[in-house]
Amino acid sequence: MSKTTNINHQIVIVGGGAAGISTAAQLLKKDKSLDIAIVEPSEKHYYQPGWTLVGGGVFTPEQTTREEKYFIPEGASWIKDYVSNIDPDNNTVTTEDGLEIKYNYLVVCPGIQLDWHLIKGLPEALGKGGVTSNYSLKTATYTWELIQNFQGGNAIFTYPGTPIKCAGAPQKIMYLAEDYFRNKSGVRNETNVIYCNAGGSIFGVPAYAESLNEIVADRGIDAKHKHNLKEIKADTKEAIFDVTTEDGVQELTLKYEMIHVTPPMSAPDFLKNSPLAVPDSPGGWVDVDKYTAQHKRYANVFSLGDASSLPTSKTAAAIRKEAPVVVENLLKVMKSQQANAKYDGYACCPLVTGYDKTIMAEFDYGKKPTPSFPIDQTKEHWSMWFVKKHVLPWLYWNRMLQGEPFEAEKLRALHSK
Numbered sequence: 001m002s003k004t005t006n007i008n009h010q011i012v013i014v015g016g017g018a019a020g021i022s023t024a025a026q027l028l029k030k031d032k033s034l035d036i037a038i039v040e041p042s043e044k045h046y047y048q049p050g051w052t053l054v055g056g057g058v059f060t061p062e063q064t065t066r067e068e069k070y071f072i073p074e075g076a077s078w079i080k081d082y083v084s085n086i087d088p089d090n091n092t093v094t095t096e097d098g099l100e101i102k103y104n105y106l107v108v109c110p111g112i113q114l115d116w117h118l119i120k121g122l123p124e125a126l127g128k129g130g131v132t133s134n135y136s137l138k139t140a141t142y143t144w145e146l147i148q149n150f151q152g153g154n155a156i157f158t159y160p161g162t163p164i165k166c167a168g169a170p171q172k173i174m175y176l177a178e179d180y181f182r183n184k185s186g187v188r189n190e191t192n193v194i195y196c197n198a199g200g201s202i203f204g205v206p207a208y209a210e211s212l213n214e215i216v217a218d219r220g221i222d223a224k225h226k227h228n229l230k231e232i233k234a235d236t237k238e239a240i241f242d243v244t245t246e247d248g249v250q251e252l253t254l255k256y257e258m259i260h261v262t263p264p265m266s267a268p269d270f271l272k273n274s275p276l277a278v279p280d281s282p283g284g285w286v287d288v289d290k291y292t293a294q295h296k297r298y299a300n301v302f303s304l305g306d307a308s309s310l311p312t313s314k315t316a317a318a319i320r321k322e323a324p325v326v327v328e329n330l331l332k333v334m335k336s337q338q339a340n341a342k343y344d345g346y347a348c349c350p351l352v353t354g355y356d357k358t359i360m361a362e363f364d365y366g367k368k369p370t371p372s373f374p375i376d377q378t379k380e381h382w383s384m385w386f387v388k389k390h391v392l393p394w395l396y397w398n399r400m401l402q403g404e405p406f407e408a409e410k411l412r413a414l415h416s417k
Contacts, residue, residue, distance in 0.1 A: 005100060009037040009329070012093055012103035013076075014083055016068060017041025018316045018400065019109035019305030019323065025073040025403025026327045037077040037101065037131070039093060043068050046137065047396055049316055052352060055134040055143035055260075056176035058389065064137070071401045083110065086274045088298045105300045105330060108276060108286050110163050112306035112314065115264045125234035130258045135196050136167075136351045146258045146402055147177050152190030153257030155181075156239060158229045160264040161198035162344060163283065165306050165314040168349040168361070171195060171212070177260075178219055179354040194254065195222045196241060198228035207369050207378045208351065208361040215353055215380070227252065229261065267307045276301065278309050285309035290365070291342040299333060302326045310343070312365065317348030320400055346370060350388040358384035389395040 011027065013020045016038045024036050050064035072078045081095035086108070093101040114135055116123045125131040132143040157174040164170075174195055182188040195202075195216070202216065202223060203209040216223045224243075231240035239259055241252045271277055272284030276295065279287070286303035287296050290311055295301035304322040306314040322343050329339035345365025352358050357380040362370045371377040377384070399405075 006102065007037075008102040009077065011037070011105045011107065012101055013038045013107040013109065014086070014093060015108070015110035015305070015307075016042070016045070016072070016078070017109065017111050018267070018396070019111075019319045020107070021045075021071050021073070021401050022319065022323045022403060023107055023109065023304065023326055024076045025401065026323055027330070027403075028073050028075045029403050030327065032060060032075055034075070036073075036075070037079055037103075038072060039079045039081060039083055039095065040068065040081045041080060041100070043080070045071055045401075046201070047393055049166060049350075049396075050393060051134045051137060051140045051265070052115055052166075052172045052176070053138040053389065054137065055132075055147075055173050056180075056352075056355070057144040057147070061137050061141060063393075066139065066397065069193070073403065081268050083268075084165060084345070085270055086276060088295075088301055090298070103300075105334065106298075106302070106306060107326065107330065108271070108303040109305040110268050110271070110303065110307050112265045113268045115162075115266055118264045119229055119261065120231040120240075121234060122232045122263065125232045127233050130237060130256060131232060131234065131261065132165035132258070133263065134169060135262060143173060145261060147180050148185070150177075150181065150185065150187060150191070150258055152187045153196060154192045154255055156194045156254060156256045156259040158227075158259070158261050159195075159197040159199065160241075160262055161228045161312060162264040162266065164257045164262060164265045166349070167204070167313050167315075168351045170197075170260070172352040173260055174221070175219075175353045176355065177258075178221060182219075183355075193219070195221055195223045196229060196254075197223065197225050197241075200225050203351075203361070205361060205363045205367045205369070208359060208363075211359060211378050211380070212351065212353075217381050219360065228414035232259070232261070258275060271307060276303070281309075290345070292329050292339045293322060293343060294329055294333070294339045299339075302330055310345075311351055312345045313347035315347055316396060316400070317362075318346065321346040324405070350384065350392065352385070352388060354385075356382050356385050358388050360384040360387065 045068045053059040085094040113222040134140045154158045159170040194269040226244040227241045267284035277284045325343040349361040360377045
């Protein structure tokens with residue numbers, strides 16, 4: 001599109017990922033007359049939950065990639081540019097190309113920023129020499145290469161000391177790798193599988209953590225908690241960790257033949273530097289009410305998805321429940337009504353534990369399981385692997401991004417077939 005210096009839109013949505021597209025689609029289904037602009041620089045749309053399966057050799061990169069243009073809802077304008085600044089006091093979004101976009105209402109959902117640079121040596125080491133990450137599609141293919149060619153030694157999988165998108169992903173690829181080493185390549189007896197987690201437990205929801213701890217013990221995985229990766233020494237193939245103990249923080253060096261790194265993450269810099277961020281928060285998350293997703297200081301601003309301060313898992317499944325709340329509350333605010341629709345913190349994390357089994361972790365703000373299926377979802381099931389591999393990608397492309405609801409009753413019906 002040709003760009004002018006100043007343009008105006010009724011609703012501006014920052015971000016054309018899962019949150020932005022599904023919100024725009026749902027808004028336009030409610031009211032086709034709405035004037036909506038989506039600011040999104042990428043020409044590609046990625047099904048990022050599938051990158052674990054790319055790293056495990058189940059999906060190809062192409063299966064997780066589509067053209068963004070096919071998902072911009074009819075009736076919405078696409079501004080293909082990066083946001084450089086948001087000024088909520090003047091209802092203005094500025095892009096890197098110098099476009100100033102005035103809005104009446106703003107929805108902020110640009111996704112999350114991968115802070116590779118916060119681990120010394122990682123940017124230079126990534127994608128070669130045994131250093132990989134499924135948080136980049138390019139290096140997810142390298143993960144699969146490493147798993148196939150692994151001959152033994154230390155295979156390390158890390159989890160950082162910040163909130164991240166898809167909190168289960170760092171251990172999902174670990175379970176797939178361990179399964180491959182044990183049942184396909186036959187190198188498990190020569191391999192130390194090590195999970196270095198900056199947190200204090202394997203998973204934040206106790207009911208699922210209990211099962212995961214049993215799996216880790218049964219498979220001989222060395223789970224090290226309060227181990228935060230701070231440096232990669234590629235020349236000597238060493239990973240340096242800060243380990244928090246009762247006596248303080250100590251440094252630990254581990255050799256690796258393969259290391260899968262989950263980088264620290266934060267909100268994009270343009271949010272950190274804006275009045276929208278949580279005050280004095282290093283993460284820079286957009287400061288919203290945890291139930292309504294409305295900004296705490298700017299009533300015409302909403303946020304959902306990975307960049308929001310909503311205290312739940314940063315997953316596409318959470319967005320599926322967040323978006324209808326944002327849509328309902330935004331439309332109410334536009335009519336000078338109270339934003340009283342509430343999000344209960346629902347999130348879902350399909351914890352892949354092997355090539356034919358998955359724990360389908362569903363929970364809410366109370367960290368209580370909220371199962372959609374008539375089975376014990378705290379346990380591994382082949383059917384949940386089927387849902388992860390086949391059902392959820394289809395739902396993402398064909399229902400969620402189209403602004404269509406897909407409730408638990410339909411999932412249960414699929415499960416019973």
